[in-house]
Amino acid sequence: xxxxxxxxxxxxxxxxxxxxxxxxxxxxxxxxxxxxxxxxxxxxxxxxxxxxxxxxxxxxxxxxxxxxxxxxxxxxxxxxxxxxxxxxxxxxxxxxxxxxxxxxxxxxxxxxxxxxxxxxxxxxxxxxxxxxxxxxxxxxxxxxxxxxxxxxxxxxxxxxxxxxxxxxxxxxxxxxxxxxxxxxxxxxxxxxxxxxxxxxxxxxxxxxxxxxxxxxxxxxxxxxxxxxxxxxxxxxxxxxxxxxxxxxxxxxxxxxxxxxxxxxxxxxxxxxxxxxxxxxxxxxxxxxxxxxxxxxxxxxxxxxxxxxxxxxxxxxxxxxxxxx
Amino acid sequence: xxxxxxxxxxxxxxxxxxxxxxxxxxxxxxxxxxxxxxxxxxxxxxxxxxxxxxxxxxxxxxxxxxxxxxxxxxxxxxxxxxxxxxxxxxxxxxxxxxxxxxxxxxxxxxxxxxxxxxxxxxxxxxxxxxxxxxxxxxxxxxxxxxxxxxxxxxxxxxxxxxxxxxxxxxxxxxxxxxxxxxxxxxxxxxxxxxxxxxxxxxxxxxxxxxxxxxxxxxxxxxxxxxxxxxxxxxxxxxxxxxxxxxxxxxxxxxxxxxxxxxxxxxxxxxxxxxxxxxxxxxxxxxxxxxxxxxxxxxxxxxxxxxxxxxxxxxxxxxxxxxxxxxxxxxxxxxxxxxxxxxxxxxxxx
Numbered sequence: 001x002x003x004x005x006x007x008x009x010x011x012x013x014x015x016x017x018x019x020x021x022x023x024x025x026x027x028x029x030x031x032x033x034x035x036x037x038x039x040x041x042x043x044x045x046x047x048x049x050x051x052x053x054x055x056x057x058x059x060x061x062x063x064x065x066x067x068x069x070x071x072x073x074x075x076x077x078x079x080x081x082x083x084x085x086x087x088x089x090x091x092x093x094x095x096x097x098x099x100x101x102x103x104x105x106x107x108x109x110x111x112x113x114x115x116x117x118x119x120x121x122x123x124x125x126x127x128x129x130x131x132x133x134x135x136x137x138x139x140x141x142x143x144x145x146x147x148x149x150x151x152x153x154x155x156x157x158x159x160x161x162x163x164x165x166x167x168x169x170x171x172x173x174x175x176x177x178x179x180x181x182x183x184x185x186x187x188x189x190x191x192x193x194x195x196x197x198x199x200x201x202x203x204x205x206x207x208x209x210x211x212x213x214x215x216x217x218x219x220x221x222x223x224x225x226x227x228x229x230x231x232x233x234x235x236x237x238x239x240x241x242x243x244x245x246x247x248x249x250x251x252x253x254x255x256x257x258x259x260x261x262x263x264x265x266x267x268x269x270x271x272x273x274x275x276x277x278x279x280x281x282x283x284x285x286x287x288x289x290x291x292x293x294x295x296x297x298x299x300x301x302x303x304x305x306x307x308x309x310x311x312x313x314x315x316x317x318x319x320x321x322x323x324x
Numbered sequence: 325x326x327x328x329x330x331x332x333x334x335x336x337x338x339x340x341x342x343x344x345x346x347x348x349x350x351x352x353x354x355x356x357x358x359x360x361x362x363x364x365x366x367x368x369x370x371x372x373x374x375x376x377x378x379x380x381x382x383x384x385x386x387x388x389x390x391x392x393x394x395x396x397x398x399x400x401x402x403x404x405x406x407x408x409x410x411x412x413x414x415x416x417x418x419x420x421x422x423x424x425x426x427x428x429x430x431x432x433x434x435x436x437x438x439x440x441x442x443x444x445x446x447x448x449x450x451x452x453x454x455x456x457x458x459x460x461x462x463x464x465x466x467x468x469x470x471x472x473x474x475x476x477x478x479x480x481x482x483x484x485x486x487x488x489x490x491x492x493x494x495x496x497x498x499x500x501x502x503x504x505x506x507x508x509x510x511x512x513x514x515x516x517x518x519x520x521x522x523x524x525x526x527x528x529x530x531x532x533x534x535x536x537x538x539x540x541x542x543x544x545x546x547x548x549x550x551x552x553x554x555x556x557x558x559x560x561x562x563x564x565x566x567x568x569x570x571x572x573x574x575x576x577x578x579x580x581x582x583x584x585x586x587x588x589x590x591x592x593x594x595x596x597x598x599x600x601x602x603x604x605x606x607x608x609x610x611x612x613x614x615x616x617x618x619x620x621x622x623x624x625x626x627x628x629x630x631x632x633x634x635x636x637x638x639x640x641x642x643x644x645x646x647x648x649x650x651x652x653x654x655x656x657x658x659x660x661x662x663x664x665x666x667x668x669x670x671x672x673x
Contacts, residue, residue: 102646102650105597113640235465277472284451
């Protein structure tokens with residue numbers, strides 16, 4: 001499979017380039033959800049958040065004529081939905097799965113209803129921005145550094161999330177409130193307040209991912225635009241065992257599947273309809289696999305890889321912390 | 325007394341949801357009162373519209389009744405959408421291959437739908453009890469797999485002669501259709517409605533008056549102590565999945581044999597997810613499911629008129645349903661919080 005003639009090399013280069021670009025919104029959304037879930041809250045509304053933020057991003061960018069304004073408003077929309085979930089769980093003691101599910105359906109329909117008049121319009125887009133010098137490196141330059149700000153933001157999201165979780169003190173606190181909120185509270189940490197803000201932060205990232213879809217990947221607004229991106233991001237967080245690098249790996253794998261499906265479309269006509277389903281059985285298989293005793297022993301065999309191989313959900317995920 | 329105390333915040337929330345809907349209509353520049361009256365007219369305005377509303381009510385009743393069972397067991401059966409689809413696929417298979425008169429084929433499609441839904445639900449159940457996969461994510465994954473299978477069948481093996489399109493399979497032969505009863509110049513979906521009401525009654529009796537129901541609720545409340553008390557927890561959870569899935573599967577049968585008369589990719593009509601909203605609003609009670617489901621399908625069916633008459637997107641109905649559930653949940657929570665505040669202020673002089 002090693003390309004020998006230069007034309008083959010170009011195709012491989014372009015394919016990898018488009019995989020990186022296709023995965024970018026998914027990576028931003030799933031990093032946001034990873035942060036939220038690590039703090040112990042599940043934001044189930046991702047599919048709705050992404051659709052509503054994609055629609056509002058397009059509407060605002062269309063009115064203002066500026067893509068950046070669209071991204072800003074989309075982040076606010078995502079953050080607001082997340083804030084509703086966090087408040088109703090922490091402040092009102094409502095079930096966060098229930099509220100998240102209702103908001104999913106509500107935001108999906110709200111996006112369809114309010115976005116109806118924007119279907120088919122053309123709006124501004126994110127301009128390409130090859131990084132000087134780096135993009136001149138053979139192969140790697142073209143694949144990694146010949147993109148736009150959304151894609152670079154996805155790199156930053158992966159790196160920053162990983163570094164924050166495993167190399168900083170607030171990151172350790174974040175894991176603490178998701179694993180043992182009582183212990184964190186006993187050490188004087190404002191568990192519920194932190195959870196609220198991490199949920200809002202994660203929601204804002206989800207909103208940015210929505211904007212990335214309507215202003216970069218697909219350009220424009222229509223109901224089926226985001227193709228279950230929100231549900232897929234939720235699946236990716238679990239597939240990746242709440243570890244930023246594994247989550248990113250899952251997202252690139254899915255990006256590869258998407259690009260492959262697009263290219264195989266002419267050969268197998270059904271493939272573009274069936275392949276988008278692939279992340280879901282993969283997620284289920286991954287969950288069954290990591291639950292098996294064999295996988296559980298891996299962590300103890302390779303202590304240095306324990307973080308990466310660990311697959312337990314944050315112990316206090318989805319529960320409400322109340323001090324007695 | 326507690327009912328009365330619950331009724332006030334609920335009514336306030338409903339009114340707030342209505343105000344939200346009116347504001348939303350004003351935002352898009354639509355006449356709010358004409359739009360709201362179209363919702364009523366579009367769902368109950370004529371005999372044929374009432375018949376359409378009742379036909380849509382049936383699968384929603386079936387799926388909601390199934391969810392009451394799984395919620396009673398403490399399960400988040402998000403996989404209900406996939407169970408409706410697998411029921412529809414199994415029923416379509418019977419409608420396509422089983423020969424003979426209606427009284428053979430129609431019960432066959434109902435049975436097949438129940439089995440299809442139950443098998444799909446049990447898959448999520450075994451993944452939970454034996455594979456460590458939480459039912460929310462197992463169910464969600466299986467929803468997409470079921471939708472993928474339906475699409476594959478429609479454009480692949482079951483495609484219409486000559487053309488492969490996503491508009492659906494060939495229409496089933498008429499013997500496989502659920503019979504309608506003619507009156508007032510329209511056909512009435514008597515069989516689907518009876519199936520729906522029977523499922524609600526069955527679930528109500530099961531949870532109220534049987535040992536199975538009592539134990540199921542105890543598993544739902546506290547599965548660990550139920551296990552310690554000697555209840556085979558996993559068996560009860562799987563039983564709830566099977567029963568809930570069977571009812572959702574029959575909802576799929578109704579969709580294919582009473583409504584579309586063929587298999588289409590979006591066969592579930594979103595009734596699985598809508599049923600989750602209905603059951604949340606009903607506070608997981610079987611008795612309240614029937615009126616709330618009727619109210620919700622009236623909104624869904626009526627909102628198609630908004631598209632036809634005012635050029636609005638029919639998603640308005642879904643927005644209204646979502647806002648109602650959200651506001652009622654919030655209203656209840658606020659009321660509970662105020663009650664606990666006033667109690668604590670009374671205790672501390």
